[in-house]
Amino acid sequence: MKESDSELKQEQIRFVLMRPTHPGNVGGVARAMKTMGLRRLTLVAPQVNLPSEEAVRRAAGAEDILYTADVHGDLDGAIKDCQLIIGTTARKRSVEWPQLSPEQAAEKLWDASRHGPVALLFGQERSGLANPEVERCHYLVRIPTNPDYSSLNLASAAQIMAYEVFLKGHASPSALQDIPRYADQESMHRFYKHLEEMLLDLDFPIARPPVILMRKLMRLFNRARPSDEEIQILRGILSAVQQHVAKKS
Amino acid sequence: MKESDSELKQEQIRFVLMRPTHPGNVGGVARAMKTMGLRRLTLVAPQVNLPSEEAVRRAAGAEDILYTADVHGDLDGAIKDCQLIIGTTARKRSVEWPQLSPEQAAEKLWDASRHGPVALLFGQERSGLANPEVERCHYLVRIPTNPDYSSLNLASAAQIMAYEVFLKGHASPSALQDIPRYADQESMHRFYKHLEEMLLDLDFPIARPPVILMRKLMRLFNRARPSDEEIQILRGILSAVQQHVAKKS
Numbered sequence: 316m317k318e319s320d321s322e323l324k325q326e327q328i329r330f331v332l333m334r335p336t337h338p339g340n341v342g343g344v345a346r347a348m349k350t351m352g353l354r355r356l357t358l359v360a361p362q363v364n365l366p367s368e369e370a371v372r373r374a375a376g377a378e379d380i381l382y383t384a385d386v387h388g389d390l391d392g393a394i395k396d397c398q399l400i401i402g403t404t405a406r407k408r409s410v411e412w413p414q415l416s417p418e419q420a421a422e423k424l425w426d427a428s429r430h431g432p433v434a435l436l437f438g439q440e441r442s443g444l445a446n447p448e449v450e451r452c453h454y455l456v457r458i459p460t461n462p463d464y465s466s467l468n469l470a471s472a473a474q475i476m477a478y479e480v481f482l483k484g485h486a487s488p489s490a491l492q493d494i495p496r497y498a499d500q501e502s503m504h505r506f507y508k509h510l511e512e513m514l515l516d517l518d519f520p521i522a523r524p525p526v527i528l529m530r531k532l533m534r535l536f537n538r539a540r541p542s543d544e545e546i547q548i549l550r551g552i553l554s555a556v557q558q559h560v561a562k563k564s
Numbered sequence: 565m566k567e568s569d570s571e572l573k574q575e576q577i578r579f580v581l582m583r584p585t586h587p588g589n590v591g592g593v594a595r596a597m598k599t600m601g602l603r604r605l606t607l608v609a610p611q612v613n614l615p616s617e618e619a620v621r622r623a624a625g626a627e628d629i630l631y632t633a634d635v636h637g638d639l640d641g642a643i644k645d646c647q648l649i650i651g652t653t654a655r656k657r658s659v660e661w662p663q664l665s666p667e668q669a670a671e672k673l674w675d676a677s678r679h680g681p682v683a684l685l686f687g688q689e690r691s692g693l694a695n696p697e698v699e700r701c702h703y704l705v706r707i708p709t710n711p712d713y714s715s716l717n718l719a720s721a722a723q724i725m726a727y728e729v730f731l732k733g734h735a736s737p738s739a740l741q742d743i744p745r746y747a748d749q750e751s752m753h754r755f756y757k758h759l760e761e762m763l764l765d766l767d768f769p770i771a772r773p774p775v776i777l778m779r780k781l782m783r784l785f786n787r788a789r790p791s792d793e794e795i796q797i798l799r800g801i802l803s804a805v806q807q808h809v810a811k812k813s
Contacts, residue, residue: 350716461600
């Protein structure tokens with residue numbers, strides 16, 4: 316995905332907080348969004364004066380998200396241009412709404428953001444989304460939690476959802492970049508020969524047949540998948556041992 | 565997976581906070597853990613008096629995690645019985661440590677928790693993990709973030725990791741192969757001391773500062789995750805080398 320395309324989509328994804336009551340939470344949501352490259356925060360009928368000192372403190376460098384947040388008196392105003400609306404919920408609803416996992420929700424938000432703005436709704440801290448708000452949603456997403464204590468903080472819920480959106484948008488390059496160049500089979504083979512020679516030079520007291528010992532050592536080093544540089548270091552040590560043994564005899 | 569088995573594993577997974585400076589963050593981490601069914605919080609040299617009012621407020625019902633937290637003066641005391649140690653990091657390190665995605669880290673923690681305690685380390689709020697702390701880790705995990713603003717709050721990082729652990733633990737049971745008993749942290753530590761002594765005995769020609777060389781060797785052997793038996797074999801070789809060097813001089 317081209318960077319510009321990705322940024323355009325991020326710009327379309329809106330986190331909407333319903334009647335938030337704690338300025339610290341709003342700041343925490345701003346920070347959570349910004350760490351994952353999201354910028355569009357919308358507050359519906361906030362019960363707090365913003366930006367407050369506490370919100371700015373918790374935003375910790377993401378104040379720009381607070382200052383550029385949209386504020387609406389009601390939900391309909393906040394989502395009227397949105398193509399897709401997904402609501403977060405902590406509990407099962409009596410009327411079952413189509414329910415997504417966070418990963419599925421992230422995928423839908425990301426895909427739909429190609430066509431225009433999309434919204435993820437977060438209910439008020441204590442009460443969650445009210446029924447008329449749920450009715451605006453195409454889907455609900457429930458973050459899986461400990462059934463005995465499902466009390467996710469608002470900023471934490473936003474963090475998990477933003478993280479899933481980020482993963483979805485940056486999927487292909489794996490987290491495992493920058494692996495050093497692995498030693499190839501031939502240099503591993505030379506290393507094992509060298510190791511065996513050194514053990515023989517040492518008259519290493521081998522309780523078991525040496526073939527078993529060498530197999531165990533090979534299994535260990537194969538598991539580590541050494542890089543070229545690491546093999547050089549190990550062979551340097553083997554040579555140093557051999558020089559000492561040769562000097563002695 | 566049977567429920568009791570799952571609970572037993574959750575009990576083995578330890579979140580370790582290094583020198584935390586904000587009581588609110590410690591409370592937030594406790595809450596994040598409990599929402600995902602984790603209970604074992606460890607504080608190393610906390611810079612705050614706990615439990616404080618602020619910590620309890622942010623814990624919001626997860627105070628039990630705070631009250632039962634283990635407190636240690638140093639990291640080694642906190643992890644000495646751990647089979648697997650993974651460190652969280654926000655930045656790339658000069659000496660590359662094997663790096664995992666949060667999902668991969670969760671899988672490793674979950675799998676290894678069958679054999680005993682495992683630890684996920686979180687660095688201090690501003691500075692992250694110090695180099696000696698990184699050296700205790702078998703792997704590092706980096707939560708992917710916006711490259712222009714990667715300032716994840718401590719509780720948010722803990723929330724994401726706890727969420728991934730939860731997902732892993734409640735997914736379909738993974739293929740449970742038989743893993744040998746891994747050497748614990750204390751015996752790895754003794755092995756590294758022994759290795760370093762042997763290199764000094766050899767007057768090993770160290771082009772680079774020895775601390776870098778030792779870090780590279782530790783990274784290599786940590787990656788292999790040696791078993792108890794393998795550590796015995798390696799230390800047997802080290803002792804044989806030392807005997808030769810002693811005889812010579």
